[in-house]
Amino acid sequence: MTPVIAIVGRPNVGKSTLFNALTKTRDALVYDMPGVTRDRQYAQASYDEHHYILIDTGGISDGDAGVDGSMAEQSILAIEEADLVYFVVDAQAGKTVADDYIASLLRSRGKPSVLVVNKIDGLQEDGAMAEFYEYGFEHIYPIAASHRRGINSLLEETLLPLCESEADDEKDSSNATSEANQRGIKFALIGRPNVGKSTLTNRMLGEDRVVVYDMPGTTIDSVYIPFSRNDKDYTIIDTAGIRKRGKIKEVLEKFSIVKTLQAIKDANVVIALIDAKEGLTDQDLHLIGFALSAGRSLVIAVNKWDGMSLSDKNYLKDEINRRMVFLKDYVDIHFISALYGSNVGHLFKSIEDAFKSANKRISTPDLTQVLKLATEDHPPPVSGKSRIKPKYAHMGGHNPPVIVIHGNQVDKLSGSYKRYLEKFFREAFEFVGTPIKFEFKSSINPYQQDKKTNTTPLKRYKEEKGSRTKSVRKNNQQRSRQAKQVNKTNKTK
Structure with a gap:
């Protein structure tokens, strides 16, 4: 089995910085303020060809309540799932009451744990x-996560013993690679703060996977969660809510918005x-x-x-039909209750349909035939002295579908005719x-004739061809003279 390692500790000790250093990514949001990470985040990581699963968690404090209590519950669940726990403390801040509480919590759980003393840069290690030795941990590792100091020693002495024999390692490596690549359909939940994204995430997963609290801004980072439903793989992305630009004042919230916009671009489908x-x-x-x-497929959930x-x-239905008239013909709109689960199951059918449409592959003859039918039904307008003539079409990309249309003066088609073509192709396919x-x-x-150069493309082509011919002829003559000179020299000898 692939080893699972959880990173726990009180807030702001550098857990997410260590997570990013181990995964060699920037998936976890890092900011100099306690409580930035609130949900547990999973990632595939590897070291020396050994693969493992890493879990980043929110901070744990003694006597947590409200949203902090939910964060602590997420961390405790991560401890239960892990094969090994990295208990991270802050060397610069020293030992605290919260550290004492976490140390006693790990001892009571009986989970294999090691103590990781972070932020030793600029300090004497000993x-x-x-x-921190009074906590009684058998192994203590000094690191500076932000500078990647001590990371290799930590992995060599903690990860490698978890791994099985080399034959099993190769098998686990293959399985881990397969799990990393076969994530299924990635869909992101977006919306304003407190609209119910985390509640819908938990409802779809069937467990309390992310923190839900009746307060805007509970989710700060974008959380990627792979799961399976009816033998189909998905990855759900729970994102931070986005408010109006004028109401965004804290720098951290601006970072959260960037992560949300990145998640939209990374997803296959957006809800x-x-x-x-x-x-x-x-x-x-x-x-x-x-x-x-951004070209993402879309499903709307009210x-x-x-x-x-x-x-x-x-x-509300009339308001949606009026203000989203440009979407209602091809985007599925569902009226749901994430709290009670009403109509949530229907979202998966719309996700599947949108994903298939975004990745649909259509042959050039079929596209050209539909283009011909569209132009016969409604001929293109006249541009200048001649009519615009679309000739053929082919696929130029997927997710979103890109249709490339070739012809005479097609770049001069009006916006209304382009919308007509889009509607015609959408209905046809x-x-x-x-x-x-x-x-x-x-x-x-x-x-x-080009007005700037006073030449035609044909004339330029002939001039370039003549220039290339002269160059080739000149090179051949030069090589011939060199060969004659060599022969003459040989005969003299």
Whole structure:
């Protein structure tokens, strides 16, 4: 089995910095403020061809309450899942009451643990570690996670003993690589703060996997969680809520927004959550617009649908149809209750359909045939003295689908005609939940004169061809003279 290592400690001791150093990524959000990490985050990592699973956790403090209590519960769950625990303390701050509490907690759980003394940069190692020996841990490792000092020694002495024989290691390595590559469909939950993203995450997973608290901003970092449902693999990405730009004041919140936007670009499908009780806002539309601009497939979920009166429901439906008229024809809209699970299961069908549409592969003859039918049904307009003539189309990419159309003057097509083509192709090939991007490439007229150079493409081509011919002829003549000179020299000898 692949070893599992959990990183625990009180807030702001450098757990996420160590997580990033071990995974060689920046997946965990790092900021000089306690409580940045609130959910447990998983990652595949490897050292010396040995693969393992790493868990980053929120801080644990004695007497936690509210959201801090939920963070501590997540950390305790991570301890239960792990084969080994890295108990991280701060050498510069010294031993604290919270450290005492965590040490006693680990002893009571009986989980194999090692003490990791972080932030030793600028300190004498022996002096910095002295006060921590009274915890009674058999192994203590001094490190500076931000500078990667001591990381290799830590892994060599703690990870390698966890690994089995070399034959089993190779098998686990293969399985770990397969798990890392086969993550299934990645879908991100986006929305304003306190709209119910973490509640929906827990509902989909069937467990209290992320912290849920009735307070905006509970989720700070984007959390990637692989799981399986009905023998299908998925990765759900719980993101931080995004408020209006004018209300964002703290630097940490700006970092959270960057992580959310990165998660949108990293996902295959985006589920945009709307709070039914607050209604559709401009911020919801901005987030949806960003997801579509990034080329992500989209599913819309209107949460907190339970408990609303019939008149309020009808008003909200009319408002959504009015303000999202550009989406309702191809994006699935679900009215759900993440708290009670109403209609949550239907989201997976829409996720599957949107993902298949985004990765649909269509042959060039089929695309060209549909293009021909579209132009026959509604001919393109005239540009200048001649009519625009689309000739053929082919696929130029996937996720989102990119359709490349070639022809005469196709780059001069109006916006309305481009929207007509998009609707025609969408209906013909049943694209659901995904935007379609078009590229228009006009054929070059060899006899059209360039106003700047006073030449035509055909004339430039002949000049370049003549220049290349002269160059080749000159090189051949030079080689011939050199050969004659060599023969003459040989005969003289």
